[in-house]
Amino acid sequence: MNLIYNPHLSVDCVVFGFDGEQLKVLLIERHLDHPTDQINDKKLPGSMIYEKESLDAAAARVLNDISGMKNVFLSQFHTFGNPQRTSNPRDLMWLELTTHVKVDRIVTVGYMALMRINRKLTHNNTDESANWYDINDIDSLSLAFDHKDIVISGLEHIRHCSTVEPHLLFQLLPRKFTITQLRKLYDVIYGVKSDVRNFQKKIKQMDCLEETEEFEEGVSHRAARLFKFKKKEI
């Protein structure tokens, strides 16, 4: 007989950052010393939802706990509900020890967030620390639950978002940036190598940049002009 079933519900955030060269994703170090098992791996920032909390509010709380910020850009992209996602007993043990709730199945709502990488990370939970990891290294890392699949799905979402709303990408760059920085960001998101001239032409057509009178500093090559994002009048 098929029974209505009530799984637990969480949010998990794929937070993207950009260090000028590589696309980064923010992961929480998961450590646990237990008589029968030790856990030393990584997980996405996430949380079970609270009683009167909407899904968006839960994701915003997770990011606020990490960054202290209240207005990080968030976009829900997919909900992961395969019963097998909690099939690893170590994940269930970790959940029980950290949340004090007995869990056998947990459905999680995936959110993508964009954050400047120089943001100070002030994680409220002193047992856990958050670090940026190169997106290309994800495959070789040990991640909790199905968090690797969620990162891959988050990467598809940032590609989709930057096609539909390219201005979102400016949230990953410093306030003033060079065209080269913008091109490198574009290239790491799409996994391509853009032609320099074609990229400049494309950006010009988009009419989203404003020239500043400043140039980059402390570089050995000829200093490039800095641009800023042109806020559209509504």
Add this chain to the structure above:
Amino acid sequence: MNLIYNPHLSVDCVVFGFDGEQLKVLLIERHLDHPTDQINDKKLPGSMIYEKESLDAAAARVLNDISGMKNVFLSQFHTFGNPQRTSNPRDLMWLELTTHVKVDRIVTVGYMALMRINRKLTHNNTDESANWYDINDIDSLSLAFDHKDIVISGLEHIRHCSTVEPHLLFQLLPRKFTITQLRKLYDVIYGVKSDVRNFQKKIKQMDCLEETEEFEEGVSHRAARLFKFKKKEI
């Protein structure tokens, strides 16, 4: 104090159809005679999830119950988790009487489905019947929970999908169709009125149609040629 909370979880399907003139959405008639209250309104096809069932499997089951089909196109688009979505006591009463489960908060995963409108609807639950409604009439109907918002969100999703993967639209048309039928479908989805010549030009560029040797029958005007969808070789 904030407590981890375990809401119930369901799937709801926004099923689109096309009758040659209007975009339609499939709704379930919800009737309930109760000593204190009567319910006579409509809701999206949906269900709480079962114990070992993935979200995709739950949505497929819901559509199979309605149509008898096993391979309806389904696409998850958004999860709705506002605690206020179950604030109407009549919705909670209905849930309790039909599922025999006491529910106070329910998070639902929204799926979009595409179905040919001439499909026979064989709803397994004899208490409920399913009917097609004009998308433009949704505003004036009384719908359960936040199902009106879910329909609107589903409409945004079909627009997005038909931009990214235009071949999906052919699932709403008969196997052989006229260019006029295709244009009308496009127009009702996007809420536009396409210029006939421009539309024909655009379709030609997409190279997705195959001319047949057949013409429409039983029409008072000059019979138009029928086309079919050109399946791309992989």
